[in-house]
Amino acid sequence: MLSVTLDIEDHRGAARGPKRHAAMTEQLLELLAEAGVRASLFIVADLIATDRALIRRIAAEGHEIGLHSFDHVPLAAHDPDSFRRRTADARAALADAAGAPVPGYRAPSFSLTRATPWVPEALAEIGFHYSSSVLPAGSPLHGYPGAPREPFRWPCGLLELPAPVTRVGPLTLPYLGGIYFRYLPAALIRRRLRGADSGPAAGLWSYLHPYDIDPAEPFCRPHGAPLWMSLLLHARRSGARARFARLLHGGMGSTIGPPLGARVAAGHFTAARPFPG
Ligand SMILES: [Zn+2]
Structure with a gap:
């Protein structure tokens, strides 16, 4: 699942140039509605000030709200105390904006x-029920080689749902999301997904960003991104919308389940094993 x-x-x-994320998010919401799929939308808290109506709409359409940090800066750049305070504030503000739990x-x-x-531990203290923040493989950006590839529990008890990965040649890639979902052959994704879908306990999740389905966006270099990555992020977007629609309708070989938080609450991951970190 x-x-x-x-x-x-x-x-x-x-x-x-004009902002594009809100319009693209609305298009993604329409695709979800057409397929009758409820998703988890992880939102960066700095959008609360500008996109309150959109956040309200996301929750009103039955999707689960998650926090995708307060500033989208990699975690290592923060000190633990201010991270804890700012993340707790962001979670409360997002819940307030959405009128829904986070x-x-x-x-x-x-x-x-x-x-x-x-x-x-900071996330557990703040009250999150789960995290999906680990790429359990090496990566040119941020990876956690050696972390389990199935759902696991940190020593503090927090449940982690790591990004699903698969081997492609010498690489281990999060094949269900972002540029990987856009670039890898559809037949490969379908085959691997079918092989990995072992029912409710399978911690499978896909991820996409508003820009992934936006072939018309003028080129830009996102803050901090090297040129090669900006080019990769910018290319091969035109087929992504159709591919995502196929995934939503079950055409990529997997059963589509409820949002992650609903599955956590339903006990799908109670067998998750501890990982000492
Ligand atoms: Zn992000």
């Missing part, structure tokens, strides 16, 4: 790594 997730952020930041947390760019061992 696969849960659908979206990471809602304004990756253009201060780049010139059970889950997703780190910016999977930046929960060995370098930030204090993060899970």
Whole structure:
């Protein structure tokens, strides 16, 4: 069983030209509605000031609200005390804006790594029910090689739902999301997804961003991104919308389940094993 997730952020930041994330998010909401799929939408809290009506709409359409950090800066750049305070404030503000609870947390760019061992405890203290912030493989950005590839519990008890990965040649890739979902052959994704879908306990989730389905966006370099990555992020977007629609309608080989938080509450991951970190 696969849960659908979206990471809602304004990756253009201060780049010139009109904002695009809200319109693209609305298009993603329409695709979800057409397929009758409820998803988890992890939202960066700095959008609360500008996109309150959109956040309200997301919750009103029955989707689960998650927090995708307060500023989309990698976790290692923060000190534990201010992280705890600002994340708790962001979660409360997001719940208020949405009129709905915020059970889950997703780190910016999977930046929960060995370098930030204090993060899970902070998230548990704040009251999150789960995190989906770990890429359990090596990565040019942020990865956690050696972390379990199935749902697991941190020593503090917090449940972690790591990004689903698969081997492609010498690489281990989060094949169900973002650029990987856009670039990898559809037949490969379908085959791997079918092989991994072992029912409700399978911690499978896909992820997409508003820009992933936006072929018309003028090129920009997101804050902090090197040129090669900006180019990768910008290319191969035109087929992504149709591919995502296929996934939502079950055409990529998996059963689509409820949002992650609903599955956590229903006890799908109670067998998750401890990981000492
Ligand atoms: Zn993000």
